[in-house]
Amino acid sequence: MSRVDKTTPVLFVDTGQHFPETLVYRDELCALLGLTNVINATPPVETVAKEDPEKWLFSSDPDRCCEIRKVRPLAAAMEGFDAWITGRKGFQSATRATLPLFEAEGERVKVNPLVGWTAKDVLDYIREAGLPRHPLVAKGFPSIGCMPCTSAVKPGEDERAGRWRGRGKTECGIHTTVLDAGANI
Numbered sequence: 502m503s504r505v506d507k508t509t510p511v512l513f514v515d516t517g518q519h520f521p522e523t524l525v526y527r528d529e530l531c532a533l534l535g536l537t538n539v540i541n542a543t544p545p546v547e548t549v550a551k552e553d554p555e556k557w558l559f560s561s562d563p564d565r566c567c568e569i570r571k572v573r574p575l576a577a578a579m580e581g582f583d584a585w586i587t588g589r590k591g592f593q594s595a596t597r598a599t600l601p602l603f604e605a606e607g608e609r610v611k612v613n614p615l616v617g618w619t620a621k622d623v624l625d626y627i628r629e630a631g632l633p634r635h636p637l638v639a640k641g642f643p644s645i646g647c648m649p650c651t652s653a654v655k656p657g658e659d660e661r662a663g664r665w666r667g668r669g670k671t672e673c674g675i676h677t678t679v680l681d682a683g684a685n686i
């Protein structure tokens with residue numbers, strides 16, 4: 502995408518719970534690719550102060566935590582956009598294995614261009630494009646979300662097995678609901 506148009510809007514959901522390495526990696530990638538329109542979607546300060554001032558909501562109510570830290574900020578940032586592109590891959594988990602290339606999400610179109618790529622395709626592309634890896638990949642974290650909800654993955658497990666491990670939760674909600682920045686945002 503950076504080769505097509507470096508001003509394409511890129512939304513980064515800055516939950517306030519990321520690994521420090523993720524924020525450094527984000528900045529490195531933006532500089533390397535020359536992206537000029539990266540938008541950090543952050544949760545409203547008042548909402549965090551009211552509902553999660555100690556940053557422990559992930560433990561007592563992870564669905565609500567994702568709602569206020571991820572889903573609502575992204576929905577607000579997406580207002581005015583007719584379509585968005587995700588990086589989801591079919592091989593990442595059983596729940597993503599049958600994703601289509603295009604989805605209707607309310608009045609928006611969601612495009613999943615990497616859905617048919619294999620893990621080797623992704624690695625080959627990273628190598629050919631000379632892209633750096635997230636530093637935690639080498640430490641056993643193939644899928645990286647917020648720090649409190651991400652653990653290393655054992656050999657043979659799904660890439661996303663370390664996300665919300667033991668919590669019975671597999672998605673944060675940004676891909677399971679229609680992102681609507683209407684009421685209650």
Ligand code: SF4
Nearest residue numbers: 559566567570647650
């Ligand atoms: S992934 Fe965990 S810390 Fe991040 S928003 Fe969801 S519950 Fe909260």
